[in-house]
Amino acid sequence: xxxxxxxxxxxxxxxxxxxxxxxxxxxxxxxxxxxxxxxxxxxxxxxxxxxxxxxxxxxxxxxxxxxxxxxxxxxxxxxxxxxxxxxxxxxxxxxxxxxxxxxxxxxxxxxxxxxxxxxxxxxxxxxxxxxxxxxxxxxxxxxxxxxxxxxxxxxxxxxxxxxxxxxxxxxxxxxxxxxxxxxxxxxxxxxxxxxxxxxxxxxxxxxxxxxxxxxxxxxxxxxxxxxxxxxxxxxxxxxxxxxxxxxxxxxxxxxxxxxxxxxxxxxxxxxxxxxxxxxxxxxxxxxxxxxxxxxxxxxxxxxxxxxxxxxxxxxxxxxxxxxxxxxxxxxxxxxxxxxxxxxxxxxxxxxxxxxxxxxxxxxxxxxxxxxxxxxxxxxxxxxxxxxxxxxxxxxxxxxxxxxxxxxxxxxxxxxxxxxxxxxxxxxxxxxxxxxxxx
Numbered sequence: 001x002x003x004x005x006x007x008x009x010x011x012x013x014x015x016x017x018x019x020x021x022x023x024x025x026x027x028x029x030x031x032x033x034x035x036x037x038x039x040x041x042x043x044x045x046x047x048x049x050x051x052x053x054x055x056x057x058x059x060x061x062x063x064x065x066x067x068x069x070x071x072x073x074x075x076x077x078x079x080x081x082x083x084x085x086x087x088x089x090x091x092x093x094x095x096x097x098x099x100x101x102x103x104x105x106x107x108x109x110x111x112x113x114x115x116x117x118x119x120x121x122x123x124x125x126x127x128x129x130x131x132x133x134x135x136x137x138x139x140x141x142x143x144x145x146x147x148x149x150x151x152x153x154x155x156x157x158x159x160x161x162x163x164x165x166x167x168x169x170x171x172x173x174x175x176x177x178x179x180x181x182x183x184x185x186x187x188x189x190x191x192x193x194x195x196x197x198x199x200x201x202x203x204x205x206x207x208x209x210x211x212x213x214x215x216x217x218x219x220x221x222x223x224x225x226x227x228x229x230x231x232x233x234x235x236x237x238x239x240x241x242x243x244x245x246x247x248x249x250x251x252x253x254x255x256x257x258x259x260x261x262x263x264x265x266x267x268x269x270x271x272x273x274x275x276x277x278x279x280x281x282x283x284x285x286x287x288x289x290x291x292x293x294x295x296x297x298x299x300x301x302x303x304x305x306x307x308x309x310x311x312x313x314x315x316x317x318x319x320x321x322x323x324x325x326x327x328x329x330x331x332x333x334x335x336x337x338x339x340x341x342x343x344x345x346x347x348x349x350x351x352x353x354x355x356x357x358x359x360x361x362x363x364x365x366x367x368x369x370x371x372x373x374x375x376x377x378x379x380x381x382x383x384x385x386x387x388x389x390x391x392x393x394x395x396x397x398x399x400x401x402x403x404x405x406x407x408x409x410x411x412x413x414x415x416x417x418x419x420x421x422x423x424x425x426x427x428x429x430x431x432x433x434x435x436x437x438x
Contacts, residue, residue, distance in 0.1 A: 004192040006138035006173045011222030012191065015215035018222075018377060024092045026209050027058060030166070031065020031096075033207035034132065034188045038066070038163050039073055041186055041203075042130055046074030051128040051160075053151055055135040055169070056083035061093030062165050063134020064100045070132075071106040078108040078124055082135060082151055085111060115147055118154075128160045133182040135169035138194060144170055149180055156183045166190050167197070217343060219364060219373035219408035221416075224435075227409040231399040232436060235261070238398035239285045242266040242391075245293035252425045253289075253391050259429030260395060261438060269294055272302045286398035289390055296321060308403065310394040312387070322403050323353060324390045326383055327361035334363060334376045347372045356403035358410070360389050366407040373408045378415040385422040389414055392432065 004012070017023050039045050052067045054060035064079060071077045079100050088094045100107050112118040125131065133155065135148055144152070152170055155162065162184045167173045170181030176196035186203040191211050197204050215222070240262050242253060249266050257264045271278045282288070282302045288309045290296060296309055303309075306320040313325065331338055346365040350357045350372075358366040364375040381388075392413060396406040417431040 001198065002192055003195045003198065005195065007226060009138055009191065009194075011226060012211050012215045014222035014225055015218045015220040016211045018220045019212055019214055019218065021210055021212060021215075023058075023090070024095060026211065027061050027092045027096065028065055029209040030062045030190050030207070031067075032069050033190070033209060034062065034066040034134075034163065034165050035069030035073070037186065037188045037205050037207070038070065038130060038132065038161075041163070042161055044073075045070055045130065048075050048129040049127055050075045050077045050130045050132065051124055052077065052079045052132040053135050053155065054079055054081050054083075055137075055148070056081075056087045056093070057089050057137055057140070058093055059134050059137030059140075059165055059169075060088070061090065061096045062137075063132055064093070064096040066132055066134070066165065067100060067107055068096075068103065071103070075130075077106065078110060078128075080110045080112050080118075080121065080124065080151075082112055082118070082147055084113045087113075112151075113147070115150055118147060118150055122154060125154045125158050125160075128158060130161045130163065131155050131158055132163045132165060133169050133184065134165040135182070136167075137165075138167050138173040140169075141172065144180060152180060152182050161185055163188065164202075167194050171196050173197075214339075217339075217373055218377065219366060219375040219411040220377065221412055223373070223405055223408035224412045227396065227401055227405050228436065231396075231401045234399035235395065235436065235438075238262045238287065238395055239281070240264045240287050240289060240394055240398055241282050241285045242289045242291075242394075243269050243272075243282075243294055243299060244291040245269060247291065247293045250291065250387055253387060255425035256388060256391055256429050259426050260433065262395060262398070269298050272299070286400070287394045289394040308397050310390045310397065312390045322356045322358065322393065322397065322407070324358045324360065324393060326386045327359050327365075328383060329361060331362050331376075339363075339374060339376075342374055343372050346374075356407065358389075358393065358407045360386055360411075360414075364411040364414075366404065366411065368402070368404040371404055373404070373411070375408075375411040375415060379419055380415055381419050381422045388422065388425075388428060 052063045054063040067077050067079045164184035164187040168182040171178040173194040173196050188205050190209045265281050267278050292313045309321045342365045346367040350367040350369040356368045393410040421427045421431045
């Protein structure tokens with residue numbers, strides 16, 4: 001059975017939003033799916049007491065949507081928010097909290113943001129016919145707070161039908177570890193099962209919530225956000241070497257590198273023989289950017305650690321390199337057939353070169369031989385400004401992240417900045433830094 005990790009789900013969620021399927025719509029679909037399955041499992045909910053335990057994140061937002069739909073089916077619904085309303089984290093969850101707050105005839109809303117308030121409301125757990133767990137979602141790790149742990153312990157003692165939203169609260173969705181977690185009868189999980197749900201005794205239902213298939217192979221904000229969470233701090237410590245040949249350096253690239261917060265040198269490859277200082281910098285660099293006229297085989301002897309080299313050509317193949325090339329193919333409006341062929345082609349090319357490959361064009365395509373991404377969203381700057389793409393990629397790769405993550409993030413950055421920013425290296429650097437958060 002194909003599963004999806006919490007990290008992969010976060011990427012899908014963000015990419016779906018960039019494609020135009022809003023997070024609010026995904027939340028609505030998720031909550032409605034929970035309500036529909038609950039109605040079916042309970043044999044109807046009219047007149048039944050339903051307690052929905054909600055946390056301050058998107059899982060809680062899913063629960064509030066489910067509460068609305070269960071109330072519409074005639075259930076006697078109580079939403080218990082286990083947090084201060086001011087601490088609700090996302091706009092989507094806040095919007096659904098506002099809906100529930102504005103429905104006092106249909107839904108009873110209780111804020112139990114302290115252990116004392118939860119204890120005072122303990123009878124609601126015992127009275128419930130159905131308990132919906134929407135406390136914590138897939139992105140939550142670590143030890144449970146006293147409040148959440150107490151709520152879960154209370155719920156687990158109940159004889160009610162217990163429904164978990166996406167993943168039982170307190171259970172690590174990827175590893176299945178949890179000292180204390182909600183014990184469900186059924187789990188309604190979204191898009192694909194989470195690894196922790198396999199080989200359990202629960203009834204697990206997978207609900208499609210409208211995430212487009214394209215979100216799974218789009219190089220978009222999902223991968224970029226993943227990169228920032230893990231590697232943003234390392235961007236300012238990157239040591240990058242720009243090595244050019246007899247054609248001389250590209251002054252725009254030099255200016256761009258001078259505007260971003262890194263340590264860098266720019267030198268002719270002959271200087272690696274004549275300059276001890278340059279050799280020392282190269283040997284300790286994190287990534288190397290080559291001009292198209294430099295044979296990478298001339299450089300590799302000076303890189304004892306096998307630092308990744310960003311090579312804007314494929315004339316010579318060397319290990320530990322990422323090849324970036326320009327495609328002038330005009331695709332027109334992408335179709336299922338053209339995108340499927342591009343995914344196959346870029347994977348085949350990566351396997352043939354035995355290296356990560358990044359094809360920049362009207363549709364960007366990239367692969368590390370195992371996974372592949374495309375990007376056709378937003379406008380690309382055109383072939384004139386292709387030269388900046390390897391420079392951005394070299395910066396991101398210097399953090400030590402996976403080449404595919406760096407390529408996907410670079411593709412997103414290159415299309416998210418304003419096209420006119422490419423007219424000036426300083427302007428482009430400013431926009432790239434703003435996207436990163438510098």
